[in-house]
Amino acid sequence: MTQDKNLSEKELIAKYDKESAYRVNLGKWAWVLTIIGISLTVFHLYTAIKGPYTSLIQGAIHLGSGLALIFILYPLKRSMLKKPGVPWYDVVLAFLAMGANFYIIFNYERLVREAIIRGYTDLDMIVAAVGVLLLLEATRRAVGLPIVIIAGLAIAYSLWGSGIPYFGHQGFDFSRLMTRMFYSTEAIFGIPIQISSTYIYLFLFFGVMLTKTGIGKFFNDLAFGATGRMTGGTAKAAVSASALQGMVTGSSVANTVGSGSFTIPMMKRAGFKPEFSAAAEASASTGGQIMPPIMGAAAFIMAEYTGVPYSEIIIIALIPALLYFSGVFMGTHFQAKKQGIRGLPKDQLPGFKMLAKRMDLLLPLVTIVGLLLNGFTATYAALWGIFAAFAVSLFRKDTRMSIKDMFHALEQGARVALPVIAACATAGIIVGTVVLTGLGGKIAGGILELAGGNFFLILFFTMIACILLGMGLPTTANYVVTASMAAPALIEFGVPVIAAHMFVFYFGIVADITPPVCLAAYAGAGIARANPMKSGVTALKLAIAAFIIPYVFVYNPVLVLEDATFATLTPVLLTALIGMAAISASMMNYFVTNPKVIERILLLVSGILLIYPGNLFVSIPGLVLLVLIGIIQYVRAKKNQAEHQPV
Numbered sequence: 001m002t003q004d005k006n007l008s009e010k011e012l013i014a015k016y017d018k019e020s021a022y023r024v025n026l027g028k029w030a031w032v033l034t035i036i037g038i039s040l041t042v043f044h045l046y047t048a049i050k051g052p053y054t055s056l057i058q059g060a061i062h063l064g065s066g067l068a069l070i071f072i073l074y075p076l077k078r079s080m081l082k083k084p085g086v087p088w089y090d091v092v093l094a095f096l097a098m099g100a101n102f103y104i105i106f107n108y109e110r111l112v113r114e115a116i117i118r119g120y121t122d123l124d125m126i127v128a129a130v131g132v133l134l135l136l137e138a139t140r141r142a143v144g145l146p147i148v149i150i151a152g153l154a155i156a157y158s159l160w161g162s163g164i165p166y167f168g169h170q171g172f173d174f175s176r177l178m179t180r181m182f183y184s185t186e187a188i189f190g191i192p193i194q195i196s197s198t199y200i201y202l203f204l205f206f207g208v209m210l211t212k213t214g215i216g217k218f219f220n221d222l223a224f225g226a227t228g229r230m231t232g233g234t235a236k237a238a239v240s241a242s243a244l245q246g247m248v249t250g251s252s253v254a255n256t257v258g259s260g261s262f263t264i265p266m267m268k269r270a271g272f273k274p275e276f277s278a279a280a281e282a283s284a285s286t287g288g289q290i291m292p293p294i295m296g297a298a299a300f301i302m303a304e305y306t307g308v309p310y311s312e313i314i315i316i317a318l319i320p321a322l323l324y325f326s327g328v329f330m331g332t333h334f335q336a337k338k339q340g341i342r343g344l345p346k347d348q349l350p351g352f353k354m355l356a357k358r359m360d361l362l363l364p365l366v367t368i369v370g371l372l373l374n375g376f377t378a379t380y381a382a383l384w385g386i387f388a389a390f391a392v393s394l395f396r397k398d399t400r401m402s403i404k405d406m407f408h409a410l411e412q413g414a415r416v417a418l419p420v421i422a423a424c425a426t427a428g429i430i431v432g433t434v435v436l437t438g439l440g441g442k443i444a445g446g447i448l449e450l451a452g453g454n455f456f457l458i459l460f461f462t463m464i465a466c467i468l469l470g471m472g473l474p475t476t477a478n479y480v481v482t483a484s485m486a487a488p489a490l491i492e493f494g495v496p497v498i499a500a501h502m503f504v505f506y507f508g509i510v511a512d513i514t515p516p517v518c519l520a521a522y523a524g525a526g527i528a529r530a531n532p533m534k535s536g537v538t539a540l541k542l543a544i545a546a547f548i549i550p551y552v553f554v555y556n557p558v559l560v561l562e563d564a565t566f567a568t569l570t571p572v573l574l575t576a577l578i579g580m581a582a583i584s585a586s587m588m589n590y591f592v593t594n595p596k597v598i599e600r601i602l603l604l605v606s607g608i609l610l611i612y613p614g615n616l617f618v619s620i621p622g623l624v625l626l627v628l629i630g631i632i633q634y635v636r637a638k639k640n641q642a643e644h645q646p647v
Contacts, residue, residue, distance in 0.1 A: 021081060023072075024082075025082075027085035029086040033411070037413070040066070040413075040417075041201075041413040045383070048380075055189060064097060064098045065098065066421035073415070097551050100127050124183070128179050129174075135425055142419045143423050143474055147427070147477050150430060150469075151584065153179070157439070159171070159326060171345075186432050186435055186436065187432025194304075196297070199300060202383060202386065206389065207546060216245060221240060222350075223243075228344045228348070229643075232272040232342075236332050237344075238259065238264075238267060241259055241284075243288055253520050255288055257524075258283040260278070264527045267529075270341050270344070272341065274527070274529055276530045276538055278527065279539035279541075281524045283542040286543065291312035291317075293368055297476045299313060305483050324543070326577055327542070327546075331541065333584075336583050361399070364388040367385050367388040393461040424476060428480075443485045447461055448492065459551060460501065483501055495557075510546045516533070521536040544583055575611065576610070578626065581607075585603050585607075586603035591642075592630055592634050593634075606623070
């Protein structure tokens with residue numbers, strides 16, 4: 001970890017986040033990147049206003065332009081990052097990738113009508129194969145090797161998996177497979193890329209607008225103003241700020257470094273240990289992907305897969321997200337009490353009057369939430385959110401963008417979308433294989449058979465699969481794969497559709513803070529100058545809620561508002577919050593005072609009893625146990641205090 005001490009913020013992101021490891025000095029090719037990038041963002045704004053083209057054409061423009069930008073921006077090897085300019089072969093690959101996808105546009109009528117009846121030509125097959133190959137290489141550069149390996153195995157399974165026992169299928173020849181992958185809406189241009197080419201891109205651009213106008217900084221000020229004076233105020237403010245920032249960025253590592261470069265040094269100065277400072281930022285930043293109203297890009301795909309409107313998903317996701325952040329917040333509180341760390345002085349925090357004068361900067365977020373809740377489409381809400389961000393930025397000199405800033409924002413909108421574009425398209429290959437070969441049903445059946453019909457084991461095996469996939473796949477791709485393979489097993493066992501999909505969504509996300517491959521924690525450790533593995537373990541303790549809550553809402557779907565009423569939801573929510581406090585106290589090894597070993601174990605037991613879904617006869621003993629531990633510790637603390645007072 002010592003080698004991280006001299007790394008800049010950008011270098012840290014590039015080290016731990018494959019998506020951010022791009023060229024900085026493009027030389028004469030910078031203008032090509034600018035033109036394609038601006039054109040791509042303008043295209044998405046135009047189609048948001050006028051309406052998208054057919055799925056294949058919209059997707060081909062989206063993917064072809066995105067792949068061209070990836071080959072210009074991302075080098076063949078990470079060691080070539082600092083070399084100036086763009087090698088000639090990457091320029092050739094960029095235009096080949098664009099050409100292969102634009103081939104669909106120029107031959108659209110023939111490919112979707114005549115070719116289905118008369119068959120595809122040799123040229124069609126060659127273009128499709130080149131398009132698939134270039135997609136995999138671009139994804140390797142922008143996202144990483146693991147997802148490419150999985151996609152490669154999916155292609156191999158499609159070609160040669162007919163003889164595999166139990167998992168066998170009818171088989172596909174190379175020509176048929178490539179054309180189905182590249183010219184249909186069942187694979188590369190399936191639901192993930194369709195969603196990416198419409199409103200995911202717009203929401204990513206909305207996040208860019210918040211950053212460029214400085215509105216995003218106001219979220220930090222708001223968080224510090226609200227929580228900075230509390231016990232351990234710097235850590236609580238970091239958690240709150242990262243929740244606000246994360247819900248519009250959707251990237252665990254980038255948010256950890258972006259917010260952490262400011263919050264982690266503040267936590268260290270307040271007295272928190274480096275490992276805890278890194279862990280608090282990483283766990284909060286990771287949770288940003290489950291925080292409505294925007295969440296991560298995978299949430300938009302969830303709406304399409306489940307048939308639940310996105311406006312409903314953000315409401316459904318709210319209670320689990322609040323429970324998650326309550327757990328992290330409580331963990332920081334107990335750690336601060338344990339170390340005796342108080343809040344920040346009033347003069348170091350943004351004042352109420354200053355914040356009140358700038359509350360109009362929340363208008364873009366209010367616009368998006370208001371439109372979504374009133375039944376408007378995600379595309380419409382994102383578009384007006386972008387316009388609102390631009391409009392409110394005009395009223396202040398420090399938020400107003402120059403013409404140069406506007407063009408840079410349009411280009412940056414394309415840049416931030418590139419890893420998502422590549423991941424969605426490559427995930428489409430995997431999903432296409434699952435659909436074409438019937439693999440999804442076989443895997444679901446395999447999980448059911450392996451678990452022997454035991455519901456808890458089905459959940460446990462699904463959780464392990466999601467975490468393992470999450471260690472190598474970005475959240476969006478992880479969700480697409482697990483929603484196709486693992487979620488059906490839960491649904492087949494009677495779990496409500498939205499609860500099953502939220503389950504795999506959660507466990508795909510927490511891979512970023514689950515050792516040994518906890519990239520968000522490693523990135524935070526780089527800023528904190530901390531031990532990366534200790535930071536990962538601490539982040540795991542802080543985010544323990546993320547490993548419990550999914551089980552709770554599967555066993556008791558009232559937490560995801562399935563058949564929920566005020567009478568059924570209130571007791572479950574209250575006992576879950578109290579239970580999270582007990583578990584956080586056990587994890588942080590502090591409650592009223594430092595617990596003895598047996599007390600720490602009993603705190604964990606009481607927390608589990610309280611969280612146990614939908615059974616007050618179990619929760620009440622847990623509450624009684626928690627109160628007893630609190631009384632015992634309070635008496636002991638008072639006794640120790642009296643003994644140490646001077647006579």
